[in-house]
Amino acid sequence: MDVLINLIKIIGVFSLLMGLVSVMTWVERRLSAIIQYRLGPNRVGPFGLLQPIADGIKFIQKEDIIPAEAHKVFYVLAPALAVIPALCAFAVIPFGPTVTILGQQVKLVILDLDGGLLWAFAATGLGVYAIVLAGWSSNSKFSLIGGLRSSAQMVSYELPMALAVASVVLVSGTLRPTEIVAQQAGAFWHWNALKGGWQLLGFVIFTIAGYAETNRTPFDLPEAEGELVAGYHTEYSGMRFAAFFMAEYINMMTSSALAITLFLGGWQLGIPEAWQPQPGWLLWGLQIGAFFAKLAFFQILYVWVRWTLPRFRYDQLMNLGWKGLLPISLANLAVTAILVAYDLVGH
Amino acid sequence: MIDPRLVLVLSAVLFALGVAGVLTRRGAISILMCVELMLNAGNLAFIAFARLANGPQAQIYVFFVMTLAAAEAAAGLAIVIALFRLRGTTDVDEINLLKW
Amino acid sequence: MEQIAFFVLALLVVASALSVITNRNPVTCAVSLAFNLVAIAGLYMLLDAQFLGLMQVIVYAGAIMVLILFVIMLLNLREEEQPHPAGRVQRVIAPVASLAFSIVIGRAVFASAPSSFPDKAEGFGNAAALGNELFTKFYYPFEAISLLLIVAMVGAVLLAKRKVE
Numbered sequence: 246m247d248v249l250i251n252l253i254k255i256i257g258v259f260s261l262l263m264g265l266v267s268v269m270t271w272v273e274r275r276l277s278a279i280i281q282y283r284l285g286p287n288r289v290g291p292f293g294l295l296q297p298i299a300d301g302i303k304f305i306q307k308e309d310i311i312p313a314e315a316h317k318v319f320y321v322l323a324p325a326l327a328v329i330p331a332l333c334a335f336a337v338i339p340f341g342p343t344v345t346i347l348g349q350q351v352k353l354v355i356l357d358l359d360g361g362l363l364w365a366f367a368a369t370g371l372g373v374y375a376i377v378l379a380g381w382s383s384n385s386k387f388s389l390i391g392g393l394r395s396s397a398q399m400v401s402y403e404l405p406m407a408l409a410v411a412s413v414v415l416v417s418g419t420l421r422p423t424e425i426v427a428q429q430a431g432a433f434w435h436w437n438a439l440k441g442g443w444q445l446l447g448f449v450i451f452t453i454a455g456y457a458e459t460n461r462t463p464f465d466l467p468e469a470e471g472e473l474v475a476g477y478h479t480e481y482s483g484m485r486f487a488a489f490f491m492a493e494y495i496n497m498m499t500s501s502a503l504a505i506t507l508f509l510g511g512w513q514l515g516i517p518e519a520w521q522p523q524p525g526w527l528l529w530g531l532q533i534g535a536f537f538a539k540l541a542f543f544q545i546l547y548v549w550v551r552w553t554l555p556r557f558r559y560d561q562l563m564n565l566g567w568k569g570l571l572p573i574s575l576a577n578l579a580v581t582a583i584l585v586a587y588d589l590v591g592h
Numbered sequence: 593m594i595d596p597r598l599v600l601v602l603s604a605v606l607f608a609l610g611v612a613g614v615l616t617r618r619g620a621i622s623i624l625m626c627v628e629l630m631l632n633a634g635n636l637a638f639i640a641f642a643r644l645a646n647g648p649q650a651q652i653y654v655f656f657v658m659t660l661a662a663a664e665a666a667a668g669l670a671i672v673i674a675l676f677r678l679r680g681t682t683d684v685d686e687i688n689l690l691k692w
Numbered sequence: 693m694e695q696i697a698f699f700v701l702a703l704l705v706v707a708s709a710l711s712v713i714t715n716r717n718p719v720t721c722a723v724s725l726a727f728n729l730v731a732i733a734g735l736y737m738l739l740d741a742q743f744l745g746l747m748q749v750i751v752y753a754g755a756i757m758v759l760i761l762f763v764i765m766l767l768n769l770r771e772e773e774q775p776h777p778a779g780r781v782q783r784v785i786a787p788v789a790s791l792a793f794s795i796v797i798g799r800a801v802f803a804s805a806p807s808s809f810p811d812k813a814e815g816f817g818n819a820a821a822l823g824n825e826l827f828t829k830f831y832y833p834f835e836a837i838s839l840l841l842i843v844a845m846v847g848a849v850l851l852a853k854r855k856v857e
Contacts, residue, residue: 319723359818363746370754374726377761381719393765400758420819594698594738597805602702602735604797606709608790613713615786616779618772621718621764625725628756629709632732635748643739644806646813648825654744655822658751659837663844665756669763670851676767677854685776 246349254355262335266494267297273548280552300487307483312384315480319382324481324488327375331495334368337361338502339423341512341533344526353512353533354423361422362410365503366403369458372496373399376477379489383480391476394559395460395467401566402457402464408574409447409454412581413507416442416591426511428592433515438508443590444581448508450574455500457566459493462551466559501543505536512536599640607633620672620682624665631661697738704731716772718764722757729753739809741817 271286275293278285286293311320341353358364373396380392416437417425425437435441438448457464468476478489505511512532514521522528557565585591610633613626635654642650676682708728715721729752736745775783815821826834 316719319719358742360743360746363743363750367746367749367754370750371730373754373758374723374761377758377765378719378723381765389765393762396758397762400755593808594694595807596809597801597807598698598702599735599739600801600805601794601798602705604801605706605794608794609706609709609713611793612786612790615782616713616775618776619718619769621760621767621769622721622772625712625721625760628725628752629712629728632729632752636732636735639736639739639741639744642741643809643812643816646810646816648816648821649829651741651744651817651822652825652830654741655747655826656833656837658744658747659841662751662756663841665759666848667844667851669759670848673763673767673852682767682769685778 250349250351251355254351254353258335258340258355259332262332262495262498263491265498266491267301269494269497269544270297270300270490272544273551276545276548277552280549304484304487309484310480310482312480314384316382316384319378320480321485323375323379323382324485324492326378327372327492328488328495330368330371330375331492331499334365334499335495335502336368337364337422338499338506339426339511340502340536342529344529352423357421357423360420362414362420362503362507365499366407366410369496369499370403372492375489375492379481380477383477385480388477388479391467391479395477398460398464398467398559398562398566399458401563402454402570405450405566405570405574406454406458408571408578409444409451410503410507412447412574412578413437413442413444415578415581415585416444418592422506422511426506426513429510429513430518431513432517433510436508436510436513436515443584444508444577446573446577447581448504450570450577451504451508454566454570455504456547456550457562459496459500461493461497461547463554463557464562465551466556466562497544497547498540501540501547504543505539509539596640596644600637603633603637603640606630606636618683618685620675620684620687621669623684624668624672628661628665631657694738698735701731701734701738704728705735718769718772719761722761722764725760726753726757729757740812743817743819743822 271294274296275285286296289295289299311317336355337358339352339354339357343350343352345351356364376392376399377396378392380388380390380395383389383392413425414420417428419425429436429441433439437444439445456462460468468478478486481489512535514532514535522531581590607630610626610629613629614623617623617626635657638650638654638657642648642654672682675687679687705728708724708731711724712721712728715724730749733745733748733753736742736748
C-alpha cells in the first residue's frame with residue numbers, strides 16, 4: 246500500500262513537472278513578447294497555447310547528429326545526466342500538508358528525509374557534471390569554453406546559496422523541509438524572510454545565487470548567442486537540445502521551490518489560523534494552490550528579469566560571486582548565529 | 593539484513609583495487625584518483641564499524657577523512673599543475689630529475 | 693530487499709573501481725570515480741548514515757570530482773600511453789598482491805566480526821548527533837581541520853598561480 250502511494254506520488258510529481266515545463270516555454274515566449282512590445286506566438290491555437298506541442302513535434306522529428314570527433318558515450322549521456330538530478334532534487338520539497346485520502350494519511354512530499362535540504366543540494370551539485378561533459382565531449386572550442394565557464398559559475402554560486410540555507414537551518418533548528426514549513430504557520434509575517442526568522446537578506450542572496458545556478462540572465466554569458474554561439478549545447482540539436490532546455494526549466498522550478506519552502510512559508514497560506522477554514526479538502530486545496538501560486542510568481546519573475554536586465558561579463562560574474570555574495574552571506578550567517586545564540590530569533 | 597562482514601570485505605576489495613591502481617597507472621591525476629578510492633574504502637569500513645557500535649564517534653572520523661581528502665585533492669592538483677607547467681607532462685615516469 | 697540493494701550497489705562499486713584503475717582516458721576515469729562515489733554514498737544510506745551519505749555526494753562527488761575534471765580539461769590530458777616497459781614486474785605483482793590482501797582481510801573478518809548489525813539506535817546518523825559530538829568532544833580537531841583547510845586553499849592558489857615574469 247505504501248509502495249503504491251509512493252509510486253502515485255512520484256508519477257504525479259513527474260508529470261506535473263513535465264507539464265509545467267511545457268507551460269513555461271509558452272509563458273516565456275508570450276511574456277517576453279509583451280515586455281518587448283511585440284506579438285508572441287499566437288497562431289498555434291488560441292493565444293498560441295498549443296505552441297509547446299508544436300515545439301515538441303519539431304524537436305522530435307529533427308535529425309540525430311553526432312559530431313565526428315565527439316566522444317560518443319558522454320555526448321549521448323550528458324542530456325540525460327542533466328535532467329535526472331534536476332528531477333531528483335524536487336523529491337524533498339513538500340507541496341502540501343498531510344492530507345487524508347480514503348482514511349490514509351498521505352504526506353505530500355516524496356521523500357521526508359531527516360537531511361532533506363542536503364538532498365536538494367546533492368542533486369543540484371550533480372547537475373554540474375552534465376554541463377562539463379557536454380562541453381568536453383562535443384569536441385568544439387565554443388562548447389568546451391562554455392561548459393567550463395558555466396560549471397565554474399555553478400560551483401562558485403553554490404557557496405552563497407548553501408550559506409543562506411545554513412542561516413535558515415540555524416533559525417529553524419532542523420534540516421527537514423516539512424518541519425521548516427510547519428514552523429512558518431500563521432500570518433505571513435511568520436515567514437522566515439520576515440519577522441519569523443529575519444532572513445530577508447538570506448532570501449535575496451538565495452534568489453540571486455539561484456539565478457546564477459540555473460544559468461539564467463543576468464548570469465547567462467556561458468550560453469549567450471553572440472558570445473559563445475550557444476555555449477555547452479552548441480553541438481546539440483533535436484531532442485537532446487530539448488533535454489537541456491527541460492533541465493534548465495526544471496532547475497528553475499526546483500530553485501524557486503526551495504526558496505519558497507525555506508523563506509516564504511512553503512504551502513502556508515499566510516493568513517492567521519483563526520481565519521483559515523477547517524482542515525478538509527477546502528483548506529488543503531487552498532494550501533496546494535498557494536504553493537503553486539508562489540511557484541508561478543517566481544517563474545514569471547525569472548522571465549521578467551531575463552528580459553529586463555543586461556548580461557554580466559564573466560569576470561564581473563565571478564567577482565560578484567566570490568567577492569560580493571560570499572562575504573555578505575558569511576556575515577549573514579554570523580549575525581544570525583549571534584541572534585540565535587542569544588535567543589532573539591529562532592523556533 | 594546486511595552482513596557487516598560483507599561490507600568489510602567490500603571495503604578491503606576496494607582498498608586493494610585502489611592500491612593496484614596506484615602501482616599501475618602512469619598519469620599523476622589518475623594516481624590521485626586511485627588514492628581517493630583508497631580513502632573511500634577506509635570511510636566505508638568506518639561507517640560499518642559506526643553502525644556496529646551504534647554511536648557517532650566513527651562517523652566523526654569519516655567527516656574528518658572527507659575534509660582531509662578535499663584538502664589533499666586541492667593541494668595535490670595544484671602540485672600537478674605546477675609540475676605540468678615545468679615538464680610539459682604529467683607522466684610520473686618522466687619526472688625523474690632527482691634520479692642518480 | 694536490503695540484501696538485493698546491497699548486492700547491486702556493491703557490484704556497481706566494484707565495477708566502477710575496476711573502470712577507474714584500467715581505463716586509459718582520464719575523463720572516463722574521473723566520471724567512473726564519480727559514479728563510484730555516488731554508489732558508495734548509496735551504501736552509506738543503506739547503513740543508516742544518512743547525513744554522511746548526503747555529505748559524500750555533496751563534497752566528494754559534487755565538488756572534489758568536478759575539481760579533478762576541471763584540472764584534466766585545463767591540462768588537456770590525452771589518453772595515457774602504453775604502460776612503461778620497466779614496470780612489468782609491478783604490473784604483475786599489483787593485482788596478485790591486491791587479491792592476496794583481500795583474501796587475508798576477508799578471512800580475518802569472517803573469523804571475528806559479528807554476523808549481523810544491531811538495531812539502529814535512536815537518532816543514529818542524523819545531523820544532530822554528529823553535531824553534538826563534533827562541537828563538544830572533537831572541538832580541537834575541528835578547529836585544527838579548519839586551519840588545515842585554509843592552509844590547503846592558500847597553498848593551492850600559490851602553487852597554481854602563473855608566475856608573472
